[in-house]
Amino acid sequence: MLAESSQITAIDLFCGAGGLSLGLKNAGIEVVAGIDLDPACQFPYEENLKATFLRKDVGEVEASELEGLWTPGRYRLLAGCAPCQPFSSHRRGADTSKEDNWDLLSHFARLVEETTPEFVTMENVTRLSRMSVFSDFVAKLEELDYEVEYGTLYGPQFGLPQERRRLVLVASRVGAVGLPEGEKDKTKFKTVEQTIKTLPKLRHGEGDPKDPLHTARKLSVMNLARMQASIPGGTWRDWPEELLAPCHRKASGRSFQAFYGRMRWDSPSPTITTQSFNFGTGRFGHPEQDRSLTLREAAMLQGFPRSYKFVAKGQRPSMQAVGRLIGNAVPPAFGLAVGRQFLALASEISQEQPRAGAGQGSQTCALDGTLGTG
Template sequence: MRSLESPVVAVDLFCGAGGLSLGLKQAGVRVAAGVDLDPACRYPFERNLKAKYLLKDVAKLTGEDLQQLWGDAEYRLLAGCAPCQPFSSHRRGADTSNEENWDLLSHFGRLIKDTVPHFVTMENVSRLKRMPVFTRFVETLIELGYEVDFGILYGPEFGLPQERRRLVLVASRIGFISLPRGSKKKFRTVRDTIEKLPPLQSGESDPNDVLHTARQLSPINLRRIKASKPGGTWRDWPEELVAPCHKKSSGSSFQAFYGRMLWDAPSPTITTQAYNLGTGRFGHPAQDRSLTLREAAMLQGFPRTYRFVPPTERPSMNTVGRLIGNAVPPVFGKAVGREFLELVRLQEGKG
């Protein structure tokens, strides 16, 4: 008889704080290991996933390394989200062609060639779909005999309380595979997700959760948030509060900056600076402050109990904000993990 452990075992490249791995685990996939170059990822990955963390540059990872991590897995899954900075819409037309991160997706393809796992999944920003490096990645999979499907998934349709659209790819060499379909018609909202957290003022902390700390606002930003309406713009403010960037000809592109979220809608896309009022619509819907790291993590789909730093350590806003904003929302990992497990069930049912 088969062990009660999952027949599908994953290695997560560019694993970050473990968002994709958490979703795969929630689906029933066994996560053997995560690989990342960022030392700050080790604690949250090992603490929450109870899996091995390999601090290593994926560009230097070998097929032998992966085979050792998978061990004697019945079905091997290679998952990952290559750093998306070169493809991000926030780059606003900057020439990123010389950035080394462009090549990380090619290393993902190299490792697939070297190991030919049963399944592959990849997640990244939507714009990558139009890039030659992605076309080459798909062509590599097809040449290796994989069935491939990819497209843009919308977070709220999968239960994510956030307006996030991401490119997701799934590939299988044991049978036809297709992207999961979102089924949620009533979207989770900001209110559903963070309303029950203890209220805070600017600069205050929850003594029971170091991540639930509100950044101290400057006097003018405190006046701005008090003058802001949920879902409104800087045009709602008195003239003396309007920022210099808003007065430029490009100011219409920044109407959400310093704005409040709406209670009864999904949040805007959570970025690495979601704790910073001046970088987006990251004002609390009702309290006069910006989001806390805990609120940002929960809107990204992490459970309230997810730990990003040891209990005795005070978190760095920059570091933990980066881990949260760069994470794959677990709902996407859970959805694709279910597709792989269902395919295994169907294949074994034919035997």
């Protein structure tokens, strides 16, 4: 389905580099705009999505701005992934309720209430489902007559070559829409090898002259020795005693066995983080080359196509800045699966008789399933 003829027009709040938007677009949804406060998001979003980028704090976005972006006469989708740092499992035990990002989901709910789009979807860390800010969000949607469903999606079941689990919510005011179900069983999970094997080989500290994102961070003498002593899927317990870091010798560090680890070729990668280019922050060692992942490899394991551009031509990518964009992105595979659910409902409605109540005011469902003015 071509986006130009899509029955659904979408705006992506907290859009980042465009992972969720890309998935929705690939499903056949017309993505008209993304909104994010981070200026680093503007180039990749506009370049790859060919959509409007609004650099703005979502807390300051007005309903009228959204209404002016959605394409008239189509079902409206408001999508987003509020920054998840306060809800991350890495922050377990810490009081994060006073942080600036804590109430961003409330602003999402405010915009839903003020615009009442036909469809809503959000994605976040699984831990969010146990927090009051999420239950308040769900309660607000139900108060506004949305049918809501949410649950945990597992990346490999949706073709993502990564062991990522995320909370996904879908909501509709025009009929029930269910969560997507992963179609792939364990024997068909996409692997690290299938995803990055064809990229040029590199030594640590080297880069691909044709792709600045395919550059490996230089390792210290000690970390190179640790890399060489690591086996795919193994842990630092495989190393000789002299390579152990001080944290490995403490009781508190014994449970962090994936740090300084190598990935396996024959399975999906571990969860890609904002520091996945750093050997010491997780199992981010290349399966056979003595180096950590490159930004390009991390992006591909996150589900972005190899051609996806994160910085302008001639600009040297920052490991930290681009790593943050990649690690914080919604994998496009989740957006694709969710987008198909909404389009299936829109198509189902289009086959029914016109019925009122699909939009606000005098809007009614047209015979083709899009929104017309009565």
